[in-house]
Amino acid sequence: MAIFRARRVLWRSFSTVSSHPLRVCIVGSGPAGFYTAEKILKTHQGSQVDIIDRLPTPYGLVRSGVAPDHPETKNVINQFSRVAQNGRCSFFGNVALGSSISLVELRELYHVVVLAYGAESDRVVGIPGEDLKGVHSAREFVWWYNGHPDGRNLDPDLKNTDTAVILGQGNVALDVARILLRPTSELAITDIASHALTALEQSSIRKVYLVGRRGPVQAACTAKELREVLGIKDLYIHIKETDLKITPADEEEMKNSRIHRRIYELLSKAATAGPSRPSSGQRELHFVFFRQPDRFLESYDKKGYVSGVHLEKTGLKGIGSGKQIAIGTGQFENLSCGIVLKSIGYKSVPVDDLPFDNQKGVVPNVKGRVLSDNSGDPTSFENGLYVCGWLKRGPTGIIATNLYCAEETVASLSEDLELGVLASTTRLPKLGRDGLLQILDNRNVRVVPFSAWERIDKEEKRLGSLRNKPREKLTSWEELLKVAGSE
CATH class of the missing domain: 3.40.50.720 (NAD(P)-binding Rossmann-like Domain)
Structure with missing residues (x-):
């Protein structure tokens, strides 16, 4: 009253x-x-x-x-x-x-x-398997850990898999990766929702894959966000050396954008700064470039649940004015996981x-x-x-x-x-x-x-x-x- x-x-x-x-x-x-x-x-x-x-x-x-x-x-x-x-x-x-x-x-x-x-709301990928359990939007996940009243009941399963795939490489994708990988002792003193902190403390997630359609030069994050996720203590960072090779078109993009050049420099440094392989039990962050989702894979053991992503390899095509878009190459590979977070844009x-x-x-x-x-x-x-x-x-x-x-x-x-x-x-x-x-x-x-x-x-x-x-x-x-x- x-x-x-x-x-x-x-x-x-x-x-x-x-x-x-x-x-x-x-x-x-x-x-x-x-x-x-x-x-x-x-x-x-x-x-x-x-x-x-x-x-x-x-x-x-x-x-x-x-x-x-x-x-x-x-x-x-x-x-x-x-x-x-x-x-x-x-x-x-x-x-x-x-x-x-x-x-x-x-x-x-x-x-x-x-x-x-x-x-x-969220943009949809529009590929088969998007309605499988374990496939969530990054917005839903962000609402969940931030205590939004409409996100409280999301209940993502972080216990029954050690691998999460995040589609997208923008700031929201990096936020989500950081929350999954950062020590919970550091999160415990923030205003994170208690239900999310409890779930993260019990989480089995040890590997996070950040998947992007284009290359490291075109990554949509900011340098500040990237530095923060790269700076998580005791985190193994993996980036394929071949993904860091740049073309004249990439050079043109970096020439026109100081931010893109800084992002590329940070990723290049991270790729060579650490050990060549993770130590036992170490958490891992993998940057996967030049890949786009073709369909979500259903688990054989748990019908209706996601078990991975079928990815198509991509290449870059110039569209003028120093910009490049990703196009499929017809080559495919699977990436196994137990949870997928789509960070492809709000709507x-x-x-x-x-x-x-x-x-x-x-x-x-x-x-x-x-x-x-x-x-x-x-x-x-x-x-x-x-x-x-x-x-x-x-x-x-x-x-x-x-x-x-x-x-x-x-x-x-x-x-x-x-x-x-x-x-x-x-x-x-x-x-x-x-x-x-x-x-x-x-x-x-x-x-x-x-x-x-x-x-x-x-x-x-x-x-x-x-x-x-x-x-x-x-x-x-x-x-x-x-x-x-x-x-």
Whole structure:
């Protein structure tokens, strides 16, 4: 009942506002959402910004995507917290776009709606055996070890195999490899979910294969992430010497990209720095280049379970502008394993009444202005509807990338306001927060305001202090809503 009471207090406190401020609703409370809110609050004095999220917790991938052993990356939460505590900003968790309230309703209630809910699904490989047990997406695995309430029940089998294959060589793939291979004594002092720590402590995984379609020059990770995984203590690193041979086309790529050259240098050094073979019981990380999955293999002993990956060897083909793509060679080999983690990209999910480009997995837009359809007509905009973050540009970039993305979207919004494209806030008042809370109240939606999140935050830190951790995450919807609703 405390959540309902908090909502009604908020509702009454804003029902007395007599002016007609710019009312903005941001869907999604990750970095894209909070950077957008911060920019709007600074740019448009007197504006009111409401942030809604389907989870009862804010901060999106900063909470559920950043690896637990990267606490410094999570410091941006302090900045986002200050935004949420601004008197003109409100956070409402446990409000799902599509089920709690529709996009059409939000557009009726607010002058501006900014969609920033990211990518909560996965790209598929699209090959036979993808539905076998033991084949998971990296997103699911990341949610599992980060305590996301939708990832708690993943229960990956880490006991009955000593080998894991990760498809992909980007930063998420390296995060996953690091969590599987890093000593659990080091993970125990992070905010990793307890169920994941227990499973990793009992894990039999000793070998991890990172499989990429292209070569070491084209690896999609950053130097920082690569250095970290290469620096895991007592870890045997294996890279085939033949995979490190470079062509003139590779040289051209490295000439045009300092990052690619640095990645290649780090991998080359790692290939020769250690012993030629692992010692007994030593954990192993194998970089496998020039391979793409053809199908997942089913176990003979355990029907319905994965036992390996059938890989096709690839070669590189230039496509101009110093870029190369992988093409199959028709040669195949098997790689045995008991678990596969697909790290081939996140995918955004469309909602009703929203233009969506299914091929690209984004909302069609020009500088954040949502287009009415996929025709590409730059003059056909959805009035008052904007997009930011992965939903705008695809699942690329780091946290700070969303800052520049938000600046561009807010610049478009401001320009439209100045040009009179948006409905005048003086002639056309909108119900905004009042109307939102009225509808949610009528539908018995248990809204979690920021004050209720602060109770969750306080309890997680209290539980964490008992275990020498920064926090012990509450990992079920029931726990989160119970603590949110307690006084």
